[in-house]
Structure formats: structure tokens, C-alpha cells
Amino acid sequence: MRVDCEGCAGCCIDWRPVAPVPLDHERRGPRAPLDDTYNLVPLTRDEIRDFVEAGLGDVLTPRLWEVSPGEGVEIDGVEVAAIAGKPAFFVGMRKPPKPVAPFGLERTWLRACAFLDPETLQCRIHDTELYPDECAEYPGHNLVLGQETECERVERHHGGERLLDDAPPDDLHGLLLGPHALGAKVFVHPEPERLAGTIEHLETRDLTPEDRAEFVGVAVGSHPGSTEVDDDRASRARAKTLESESWANEAVAAWDAVAGRLGSAADEAPDPDEVEVARGAPETPGWDAVRRDD
Structure with a gap:
């Protein structure tokens, strides 16, 4: 597997507003996400724990799915996918609007991963211990499946060559399917009644x-392989997440405050370094450095 990511970041950006056709691959079939985030990366339990310990739990967000009546559990009048009668969910990284220029486009307001440098279109946590397996191995999971x-x-829609070698990789760490995903990537909330009001907030991005x-x-x-939840560990992680004041969360709020309409020109957007690096975001090396390393 070999990819050319320079000037792309299509897997990190919600580029639906600039796509010539609808991109609905995540919303086919009987279980549609309740949120409208595009390509939300599912994190493993250990990755979520590491984000929380690093003070970055405040940039994580859940995904739940709507199902047909009688197939799940009802919360806020919505039937939500469930396992053993409890709401199922996974956790990914938030995507605020940012001024980005993928695929040779001019700078445009598009939702992008909280950790994507809008200028270089490189990940700010690449080559760190926080970089998720799903991202590191992309698009390996797709190729295997x-x-x-x-x-x-x-x-197909913007030209160029991005997938240079489509041979599936032999060694994948983040591909968890079926029972192996339970408690490790797909989680179960033990008390649906605690989620009253949350589903409406999720649907409205609030x-x-x-x-x-x-x-x-x-x-x-x-617990991996189980629907059980350690209340003490959950409580500590919840509290630490609420205490977090990360640069990434501050940047999300800053971008939300100044963003224009999604898909509109962002030529008057603030300098990304002033919004992100000034708040403590790690700088990215740029593509010249990557080419030298190659």
C-alpha cells in the first residue's frame, strides 16, 4: 500500500460541500449515524484513554446510530442502535470548520479534523504516540475489506493519483471487527436514562x-470483549475530560466563531498559526521535509 497525501487530506476533511456528487457511503443501509460528521475516525479504548491522559479528551466526540423501531433503545424519541439493550457508540475526533485548500482548490471553509494543520494539510499529532492506528493504517482497512x-x-472527482499501490498491508493493528470490537472500539453505555437530551444535541451539533x-x-x-463498564475508571476519565483545557478545544471554539458558510471562500480567514499554534498546537514539518525523508 502506498498513497500520495500531499495537498489532499481527503480522509481528514469533510469535502462534501465541494464534491460534484453526494458522498453518502457512511449513510447507506439500516443504521445511519445520528451526527453529520464525515469520516469520523473510531478510536480504540486505549487511544481514548491516552487522549484523556494527555489533556485532549475535550476534542473527542461520540457517534451513535439510528435504527428502525423495535431494533434498539429509545432515547429522546429516537430509536438508537443497541447491544444487549444498551446504546452502542464509538468515539472519534471533532471536526470544526477550517480554511483549507485540498485538491488544488482555493482556501475554502470545510470541516476538518481538529488536529489537521489547515496550511500544510498535515496531522499535528503524526509521529506521536497519540496518532490513531486507524489513521496510521489508512486506507489499509478499506483495502482489506x-x-x-x-x-x-x-x-474520481478531483483527479490526480492518490492511491499509488492498492495491495492490502499484511500487518494491521487497528482493524477490530465483530466481538473483538466490543469494549475496544464499539462501546455500550450502561445507563440509557443518563443520555436524556443528548441525542437531540448530537443531531443539532450542540x-x-x-x-x-x-x-x-x-x-x-x-472492558474489551464485554459490555461491562468500570464505574470508577469511567468517573475519573469523565472528570479529567471536563477539566481539560486543551489548545485543540480552544482552536475548535475559535474556528467555530469565525467560520463562514461551509463551502464558501475562506480567503479572509485568520492565519491558522494564530488560531492553533499560538494556542499551543504542534507545528507540522511541511512537505519538503517529508520528501527529503523519503
């Missing part, structure tokens, strides 16, 4: 810090 990759979608911390805590308190 025979699913279309974001690289191929970008090629999740509160308390909403997000509730799911983060349960994920950290989960």
Missing part, C-alpha cells in the same frame, strides 16, 4: 462538554 477508499473518491465527557468516560471504563 474490499471497500472504496477516500483516495479513490478524490481521484453537544455540551458534559455530553461528550459522558461518552468518553464510559469508553475509557469499558
Whole structure:
């Protein structure tokens, strides 16, 4: 597997506003996400724990799915996918609007991963212990499962060559399926009644810090291969998440405050370094440095 990521970041950006056709691969079938985030990366329990310990739990967000009546558990009048009668969810990274210029476009307001440098389109936590397996191995999981990759979608709609070698990698760490995912990547909330009001917030992009911390805590308190949750561990993770004041969360709020309409020109947007690096974001090396290393 080999990819050309320079000037792309299609897997990190919600580029639906600049796509010539609808991109709905995440919303086909009987279980549609309740949120409208594009390509939300599912983190493992250990990765979520590491984000929390690093003071970055405040940039994590949950995903739940709507199902047909009688197939899940009802919360806020919505039937939510469940395991053993309890709401199922995973946790990913938030995507605020940022001024980005993927695929040779001019700077445009598009939702992008909280850790994506809008200028270089490189990940600020790449080559750190926090870099998720799902990101490090992308698009390996898609290739193994025979699913279309974001690289191929970008090629089809914006040209260029992104997926240079489509041979699936032999060694994947983050691909957890079926029972192996339970408690390790797909989590179960033990008390649906505690989620009253949350589903409406999720659908309207109005999740509160308390909403997000509730799911983060349960994920950290989960046991792989089980629906059980360690209440003490969950409580500590929830509290630490609520105490977090990370540069990434501050940058999310800053971008939300100044962003224009999604898909609109962002030529008057603030300098990304002033919004992110000035708040403590790690700088990215740029593509010249990457080419030298190659």
C-alpha cells in the first residue's frame, strides 16, 4: 500500500460541500449515524484513554446510530442502535470548520479534523504516540475489506493519483471487527436514562462538554470483549475530560466563531498559526521535509 497525501487530506476533511456528487457511503443501509460528521475516525479504548491522559479528551466526540423501531433503545424519541439493550457508540475526533485548500482548490471553509494543520494539510499529532492506528493504517482497512477508499473518491472527482499501490498491508493493528470490537472500539453505555437530551444535541451539533465527557468516560471504563463498564475508571476519565483545557478545544471554539458558510471562500480567514499554534498546537514539518525523508 502506498498513497500520495500531499495537498489532499481527503480522509481528514469533510469535502462534501465541494464534491460534484453526494458522498453518502457512511449513510447507506439500516443504521445511519445520528451526527453529520464525515469520516469520523473510531478510536480504540486505549487511544481514548491516552487522549484523556494527555489533556485532549475535550476534542473527542461520540457517534451513535439510528435504527428502525423495535431494533434498539429509545432515547429522546429516537430509536438508537443497541447491544444487549444498551446504546452502542464509538468515539472519534471533532471536526470544526477550517480554511483549507485540498485538491488544488482555493482556501475554502470545510470541516476538518481538529488536529489537521489547515496550511500544510498535515496531522499535528503524526509521529506521536497519540496518532490513531486507524489513521496510521489508512486506507489499509478499506483495502482489506474490499471497500472504496477516500483516495479513490478524490481521484474520481478531483483527479490526480492518490492511491499509488492498492495491495492490502499484511500487518494491521487497528482493524477490530465483530466481538473483538466490543469494549475496544464499539462501546455500550450502561445507563440509557443518563443520555436524556443528548441525542437531540448530537443531531443539532450542540453537544455540551458534559455530553461528550459522558461518552468518553464510559469508553475509557469499558472492558474489551464485554459490555461491562468500570464505574470508577469511567468517573475519573469523565472528570479529567471536563477539566481539560486543551489548545485543540480552544482552536475548535475559535474556528467555530469565525467560520463562514461551509463551502464558501475562506480567503479572509485568520492565519491558522494564530488560531492553533499560538494556542499551543504542534507545528507540522511541511512537505519538503517529508520528501527529503523519503
